[in-house]
Amino acid sequence: MNDQNHQPSGIPIYLNKKEYRALIRILFKHILMFSNLTDQQTSKEFERINSMAERLLKYANDFASEDLVAHDVSTGTNFPSNELYREIITQINAYDEVNFWEELTQRLSERDLVKGRSFEELNESGMENHRQILEDRLVFYTDHFGEHGVENLYIINDPHHSD
Numbered sequence: 001m002n003d004q005n006h007q008p009s010g011i012p013i014y015l016n017k018k019e020y021r022a023l024i025r026i027l028f029k030h031i032l033m034f035s036n037l038t039d040q041q042t043s044k045e046f047e048r049i050n051s052m053a054e055r056l057l058k059y060a061n062d063f064a065s066e067d068l069v070a071h072d073v074s075t076g077t078n079f080p081s082n083e084l085y086r087e088i089i090t091q092i093n094a095y096d097e098v099n100f101w102e103e104l105t106q107r108l109s110e111r112d113l114v115k116g117r118s119f120e121e122l123n124e125s126g127m128e129n130h131r132q133i134l135e136d137r138l139v140f141y142t143d144h145f146g147e148h149g150v151e152n153l154y155i156i157n158d159p160h161h162s163d
Contacts, residue, residue, distance in 0.1 A: 020056075020063040027053040028080045029088050054078050101145055109137035 057078035
């Protein structure tokens with residue numbers, strides 16, 4: 001690790017092979033999950049993390065982790081190997097699947113809580129009643145989507161939908 005091309009700045013961080021591999025995976029999960037966000041602050045953070053990840057990938061040989069890294073000779077850049085990319089995408093897709101259903105059931109349950117009720121009715125019914133309605137709706141949607149998926153979801157008055 002005393003390679004002249006790897007002049008460290010800042011404080012040294014000592015990692016073993018297992019920790020190095022975990023750090024690379026964490027960085028690339030972050031990069032892949034946030035690469036589509038476009039606001040200025042996220043873009044700056046993304047650039048910093050991407051730059052840091054590329055610097056860390058230069059040490060792959062030192063940690064016997066060449067399988068995690070691909071190298072573009074023409075540009076001199078390092079990036080995750082196809083194997084690592086597939087591993088991370090599989091994990092992100094699994095996360096997205098769970099998150100989608102949780103978010104959908106939560107939002108529909110919250111919608112059902114307020115639907116057809118005035119502010120006064122909601123205020124008078126109390127928090128315990130709200131919790132019970134939300135819990136009942138969450139159970140309903142969780143069971144329904146568990147059995148049917150999105151098969152029964154339709155947009156009312158959708159001109160492109162036909163039964």
